[in-house]
Amino acid sequence: MSRRTLAGGLAIAAALPLTALPATAEQQSVRFPSAKFPLGTRPVPTKTMTTVTQGIDLYDVKAGTSTDGYTVTVLMPNGRDSGTLPNAEAKLAEVEALGETASMQQVVQPSVADAPSKTEYMVRVGLWPLKDKKKAEETVTKLKDAELKAKVDYLGDDGVKTTGPWDAKVVMIDVKTxxxxxxxxxxxxxxxxxxxxxxxxxxxxxxxxxxxxxxxxxxxxxxxxxxxxxxxxxxxxxxxxxxxxxxxxxxxxxxxxxLKTTVTAISQDGEKATVNGVNRAAAPDELVLYTEEYGAKTPTGGSDVVIDANGKVVGVRTSGAAVAAGTRVLHGNGGAADWLTQHALQDWTVTVDTKVVDLRTKRALQxxxxxxxxxxxxxxxxxxxxxxxxxxxxxxxxxxxxxxxxxxxxxxxxxxxxxxxxxxxxxxxxxxxxxxxxxxxxxxxxxxxxxxxxxxxxxxxxxxxxxxxxxxxxxxxxxxxxxxxxxxx
Structure with missing residues (x-):
């Protein structure tokens, strides 16, 4: 593996198989950005590039420095980190009654495309540098001894302003090569x-x-x-x-x-039933399809209908057995089991119609x-x-x-x-x-x-x-x- 340093201190490594023919810069359709790192104070990142094979490059990217330390978060009555203002005020009073100095912090969940912002409150005790985590742990023990649930929190996890650091791996796969x-x-x-x-x-x-x-x-x-x-x-x-x-x-x-998926069981007598799930545990009155890839037994407490690759019913059994290679199993309990009893008889044909629809194009995938x-x-x-x-x-x-x-x-x-x-x-x-x-x-x-x-x-x-x-x-x-x-x- 050879390395050389370019302007800006970015090291590039190349490890090419003898058969690999990397694209020239003019041919490449995906490139690592030259702009500053987008997070924190926008530091200049360091990166190491390795050519994996033709058209695939791996980047080891590092940016930022560590300035965050530890605090102690007092948990709300529901066991969560944050909660309503009244609950936070009550917890703050409990901590202060122990003689500890605490603070209440507002936490704002940012708005996103399909949900508005939300404000909650946290109660915290103390602030320690990275090297003093043990002192934060001692405070947690003291609070727990007073029957207050608490935990050590690293401030870098909060999601607010930070200097990092960040360690990322990026694979870029060029569509042209x-x-x-x-x-x-x-x-x-x-x-x-x-x-x-x-x-x-x-x-x-x-x-x-x-x-x-x-x-x-x-x-x-x-x-x-x-x-x-x-x-x-x-x-x-x-x-x-x-x-x-x-x-x-x-x-x-x-x-x-x-995406949206629909799976329908269609009996040879024309009757149809919605298949509620594929390769998962069945809820009451559900019809679930199990394939040979499932790797576990069907649920107990229902009925199984075994069908071959052509949809022919080759077995009707009590549920709770494995799915044999080359077969599928329709499992039902409650009302779904009744449907199988009436419309999936031995040697009948039951077609399983499967559709996967792209909701952006409104078209079914082949x-x-x-x-x-x-x-x-x-x-x-x-x-x-x-x-x-x-x-x-x-x-x-x-x-x-x-x-x-x-x-x-x-x-x-x-x-x-x-x-x-x-x-x-x-x-x-x-x-x-x-x-x-x-x-x-x-x-x-x-x-x-x-x-x-x-x-x-x-x-x-x-x-x-x-x-x-x-x-x-x-x-x-x-x-x-x-x-x-x-x-x-």
Missing amino acids: FRGSYAATLGTSVAKRETVSSMAKARKAVVGVNGGFFNIHTSKELRGEPVGASVVGGKLLSEAVPGRSAVVLKGRTAKITE LTPDLNVIAGGVGLVRNGKTKITAKLDGHNSINMILRRHPRTLLGTTKNGSLILATIDGRQPGVTVGANFLEAAQFMRWLGATQAINLDGGGSTAMVVGDKLVNKPSDGTERGIGDALLVLPS
Whole structure:
């Protein structure tokens, strides 16, 4: 690997396979920005560039310095960091009655495209530099001994003014010179969680990042299930949450949009039933489709109808068994089980009609083998402007909008190039992460005209080749639901 320093102190590294033919500056359609870093006091960043393969460059970007320290946040009656003014005033009085000096702070959740601003209040005690976290912890212990719930807070996480620092990894994929393709994967099964490294290795991907959010509110053995649309190789493996953001991958193209899915079971007698879900736990009276990719048993307490690839009913059974290769299972309980009993008899045909509709174009996507879909967390940028759809995408809270977390971000440029980025966070003094507004600013700075937030926090991971290139906030790579892969062909 060779390195040389350019004006402005930016180091560029090149690691090219012998077969790689990098584009000239005139040919490149996506470039790293020359402007100052967009966050904090707009410092000049340092970056190191590595050419991964033809059309793909990796940038290691660092900016800012550490000036934030620690404080102690007294929790509200509901256990949250902030709350109403009366609750904050009551907590302030409780702390002061102990002889502690406390302050009440106003917290403003910024307005976004689909939700107004909101004001809440926090009660805090003390201020310590980064090196004195132990003193903040001692204060928390004292408050807890007095039966006041409290926690240590790093001020860089607040989401208000900061000097950083930031540690980001950016992959730029040039639409003009990249010759591979994009894909989604859920690993060995829908139900099981796996690391990005494992999923990337299995497909021999050149780049991989974590995908959308997964369901942490279901039973432990099913927590790999995506929250929102998942299509892998043209097959719907998880239904959409209607109207929420997603990224549609087809060949070497990527598009950010909003989706709706409909799945209908049609009996040979003409009767139809709405399939409420795909590869997830079933609620009362629901009809749920399970595919061979599910990787877990169907729920107990209902009826299963096993159908083959042609829709023929090849088995009617009590629920609670695995899905055999080459089959699908329609599971129903309550009223849905009654429908199966009446309209899905042994040797009958039950057609499963699946539609995935792009809500921007109002057209159905063709479920071909090169089609993949990953659900996003929040829309960030649309047509070159910040448009944060936190409420529609299920993340309308101070914690998600204002506070800083590790982020995994995806954007497309005007000409269709793809930008993948991670911003590490929750590492005081090392990297602060970003809030939604900062994430949108960052992606616009990189040249994205459309951008989306994927899952973040401890899930944020980027793999290049066989190496994890960022530093997950959990200290180790987390098992996740799905991943976006960049394949060499």
